[in-house]
Amino acid sequence: MLLSRSASLALAVLVIAGLPASPAAAGEMSLAVEVPTLSVAEYHRPYLAAWLEREDQSVAANLSVWYQTGNRKEGTKWLAELRQWWRRSGRDQTFPIDGVTGPTKPAGTHQVRFNSKQGPLASLAAGKYQLVVEAARENGGREVVRIPFEWPAKGPQSLQARGTHELGAVALNLTP
Amino acid sequence: MNINKNAAKRISMHAGVAALFACLPFSAEAHRAFIVPSETVLSANGWITVDAAVSNDLFYFNHNPLRLENLKIVGPDGAALEPANMNTGKFRTTFDLNLATNGTYKIGLANDVLMATYEDEKGERKRWRGSAQTLNELPANAKKVELSQNQNRIETFVTAGKPNDVALKPSGTGLELVPVTHPNDLFAGDPATFGFMLDGKPAASLKVTVVPGASRYRNKQNEMDLTTDASGKVSITFPDAGMYWLQASVQDDKPSVKQAKQRRASYVATFEVLPP
Numbered sequence: 187m188l189l190s191r192s193a194s195l196a197l198a199v200l201v202i203a204g205l206p207a208s209p210a211a212a213g214e215m216s217l218a219v220e221v222p223t224l225s226v227a228e229y230h231r232p233y234l235a236a237w238l239e240r241e242d243q244s245v246a247a248n249l250s251v252w253y254q255t256g257n258r259k260e261g262t263k264w265l266a267e268l269r270q271w272w273r274r275s276g277r278d279q280t281f282p283i284d285g286v287t288g289p290t291k292p293a294g295t296h297q298v299r300f301n302s303k304q305g306p307l308a309s310l311a312a313g314k315y316q317l318v319v320e321a322a323r324e325n326g327g328r329e330v331v332r333i334p335f336e337w338p339a340k341g342p343q344s345l346q347a348r349g350t351h352e353l354g355a356v357a358l359n360l361t362p
Numbered sequence: 363m364n365i366n367k368n369a370a371k372r373i374s375m376h377a378g379v380a381a382l383f384a385c386l387p388f389s390a391e392a393h394r395a396f397i398v399p400s401e402t403v404l405s406a407n408g409w410i411t412v413d414a415a416v417s418n419d420l421f422y423f424n425h426n427p428l429r430l431e432n433l434k435i436v437g438p439d440g441a442a443l444e445p446a447n448m449n450t451g452k453f454r455t456t457f458d459l460n461l462a463t464n465g466t467y468k469i470g471l472a473n474d475v476l477m478a479t480y481e482d483e484k485g486e487r488k489r490w491r492g493s494a495q496t497l498n499e500l501p502a503n504a505k506k507v508e509l510s511q512n513q514n515r516i517e518t519f520v521t522a523g524k525p526n527d528v529a530l531k532p533s534g535t536g537l538e539l540v541p542v543t544h545p546n547d548l549f550a551g552d553p554a555t556f557g558f559m560l561d562g563k564p565a566a567s568l569k570v571t572v573v574p575g576a577s578r579y580r581n582k583q584n585e586m587d588l589t590t591d592a593s594g595k596v597s598i599t600f601p602d603a604g605m606y607w608l609q610a611s612v613q614d615d616k617p618s619v620k621q622a623k624q625r626r627a628s629y630v631a632t633f634e635v636l637p638p
Contacts, residue, residue, distance in 0.1 A: 266405035269636050273547065276405065277524045328637070 213302035213338045214361040217249060219319055220354030223293040230324040231290035232352060233264060235271035236298070238306070239316045239332075245275040246315060247306035250298050251287045267322040270330055295355070302338070310337055317345075321352040333358045393418060393425050394573075395630055396607055397469055397518045402546050402634040404522040407461050412445070412469060412518075415454040420575045420607050421632070423453035428516070430455050432473055436529040438465020464523030466546060468530060470631075475512040476619060480504035494619045510624040511617035513537065518632040521546035534562035537612060537627040542595065548635045550603045557595045560612060560627060564594030568610050572598055575605035603637040 217236060236249040251271070254261035262281050266272045281287060285305060300307045314336055322328040329352035333345045339360035347356045397414045398421045404410070413421075414428035427450045435443040445457035461467060476497060478490040483503050490500055500507065513536035519529075525544045532538040539545075543554035558565040568590040573583055590596045600606060611628035618625070 263404075263406045263408065266403050269403075269549075270638070272403070272405060273549070273636075277521075 213307065214299065214359075215301070215307060216297060216299045216359045217317065218295050218297045218355070218357040218359075220295045220356070221291055221293045221321075222349070222352070222354040224326070226326070228325050230326070231292060232321040232323040232326070233268055233290065234319065234321045235268045235276070236317065236319045237271060237275060238310070239274070239318050241314055243274065247310060248275055248279075248283060248286045249300065249306055249317075251276075251283065252290045253281075253287065255282060255287060255289045264322075264324065267328065268320050269322075269328065270318065271320050307337075312338060317356075317358050319349075319353060319356050321349070323352055327352050329353050331356045335360060338362055394420060394607060394609075395428050395516050396421055396632050397428065397471075397516055398605060398632050399469065399518055399520050399634075402518075402520050403636065404461060404520070407464065407522050409458055409460050410520060411456060411458050413454045413456050414516075417453075419578045420573060421605055422578055425453065427451060427453060427455040428471075430457070430471060432471040433457075434468075434470060434472065435459060436468040438463055438467065438526050438528055440528045440531070443467070459520075461520065461522040465526040466519060466521045466529050466544070468517060468519055470515060470517030472533075472536065473512070473514045474536070474618075475514070476509060476622060477512060478504075478507055478509045480507040497619070497621065507621075509619070509622040510626065511619050511622040513625065513627040514630075515628070516630045519545040532559050532562060534559075535618065536561070537565065537568075537610060537629040539629060539631060540594075545631070545633055548600060548633055549638050550600055550635055551638050553597050553599045555595055555597050556608075557593070558590055558610060558629070559594060560614075561616070561618075564592075565590055565610075565612065566592045566594055568594065568596075568612060570596050570598075570608065570610045572600075573607045573609075574600075574602065575607065600633075600635040603635050606633045606635055607631075608633065 219236065221232060234252045238246040238249065240246050253265055265276055268276060302308060317333040317335065318330060320330045329349045331347045331349045331353050333347045333356065335345055335358060339362045341362060343360040345358040348354065393416045395416045397412060400411045414430055415423045416426045416428050417424050433445065435445060437443045445459055448457040474493060476492050476494060478500060480488055480490065482488050482501065492499055515536055515538065525546055530541055532540050538559045540557040540559050542557055548554050558568050570588045570590065572586040577583060588596045588598060608631045611626060613624065613626045615623065616625055
C-alpha cells in the first residue's frame with residue numbers, strides 16, 4: 187500500500203516534469219528523396235543538398251549534402267553548382283561537414299532520419315520552415331524542390347513534393 | 363628580313379589603333395569595352411581565365427582587344443596580384459588568374475588620360491594625348507590649348523569560397539562602384555543595390571545603363587536605364603540569369619588636373635547573375 191502510493195506519486199511527478207519538454211523531446215523527421223532514373227547518354231550521380239530554411243531564407247540546419255567525397259582534389263570544386271545552397275550555407279563551410287556530407291547516391295529513394303534529441307533538430311527553434319532540396323548534375327540540370335512546414339509538428343504529418351527533371355518524389359514525414 | 367620588318371610595323375600599328383579605341387570615351391551606341399571572367403562564383407581555390415575586349419556585341423569578340431597595360435588585380439587581402447599567360451590577339455586580350463586564397467577578387471583597369479587640342483606656331487589645329495605626368499610634353503609654344511581629363515574604369519569581380527569586401531574598397535578618384543549587394547551574390551529576380559561614388563562622394567542622379575549579354579541572339583538591346591538616388595544608390599532587379607554589362611558616366615568641370623577644363627568619368631563592369 188505504502189510502497190505503491192509512493193510509486194504512483196513518483197510517476198505523477200515524472201509525468202508533470204516531463205510535460206513541457208515532451209513535444210520537442212519526441213519530435214522526429216524523416217526525409218525521403220528520390221534520385222530519378224534518367225535515360226541519358228552520359229550519366230553522373232547528382233550533387234544534392236537538403237536543408238531547413240527560415241522564413242528570411244537563412245539556413246536553420248543542413249540535413250544532408252551529397253558530393254563526390256572520394257575525389258579529394260576536385261570533389262568540392264563543383265559544390266557551387268548547388269547555387270542556392272552554396273549561397274545560403276555552402277560557402278561558409280569547410281568540408282567535409284561532420285554528420286552532413288556524404289558520397290553521391292545512385293538512382294532510387296534514399297531516406298534520412300533525424301530526431302530532436304541530437305543532430306540538426308536539437309537546436310531547431312519552434313517556427314515556420316521550408317525543407318529545401320537542391321540537386322545539380324554534371325552535364326545535366328539543376329532543380330530545387332521546397333516543402334513548407336511548421337516545427338514542432340502538431341500531429342503526424344506526411345508532406346509531399348515532386349521534382350520534374352533532376353528530382354523525383356520528395357517526402358517529409360513529421361512526428362510530434 | 364624586309365617582310366618581317368613590315369609585318370612588325372603593321373602589328374605595332376594595329377596595337378596603336380587598338381589602344382586608341384580602347385581609351386576613347388564610351389557612348390551608349392558605340393563599341394563596348396568589357397572584362398569577362400570564365401566564372402564568378404567558385405567553391406574551391408583554383409584558376410579562372412579572363413577575356414577583355416572592345417566589341418559591338420556583348421560578350422563577343424568582334425572588334426578590338428582591350429589593352430590591359432593598366433590592369434590591376436586586387437586579392438581578398440587587398441594585395442595586388444599578377445596575371446598569368448597574358449596574350450593579346452586580334453579580338454581579345456586573355457589571361458589566367460590563380461585564386462589562391464578564399465574571398466573576393468577585383469579585376470579591373472583604371473585609365474586617367476588627358477586629351478588636348480591646340481594650335482601650333484603655324485596656326486594648325488593639333489591633338490595631343492597623354493597623362494598628368496607627361497603634360498610637359500605639350501609644346502611650350504602651343505596656343506589655344508583645350509585640355510580635358512578622361513577617367514575610365516572597367517571592372518569585374520570573382521569570388522572563391524566566402525565573399526569578402528576588402529577588394530571592393532573605393533580608391534576615392536573618378537567614378538566607382540560601392541556595392542551594397544555583393545557583386546558575386548546576384549540572382550535573377552532578387553533586387554540588388556549598388557552605390558556609386560564620384561571622387562569618394564555619393565554620385566547622386568547618375569544615369570546607369572544595364573545591358574544583358576548574349577545580345578547577338580535577340581533583336582533588341584533590352585537595356586535598363588536607371589538613375590541613382592540622392593545617396594548615390596540604385597536598385598537593380600536582373601530579370602534573368604546571365605552576364606550583364608553596366609555602364610555609367612558623368613561629365614563635369616572638376617578635373618583633378620588643374621590645367622584641364624573638363625572631366626569625363628566613366629565606369630563599366632561585368633556581372634554574372636545566377637538562376638534563382
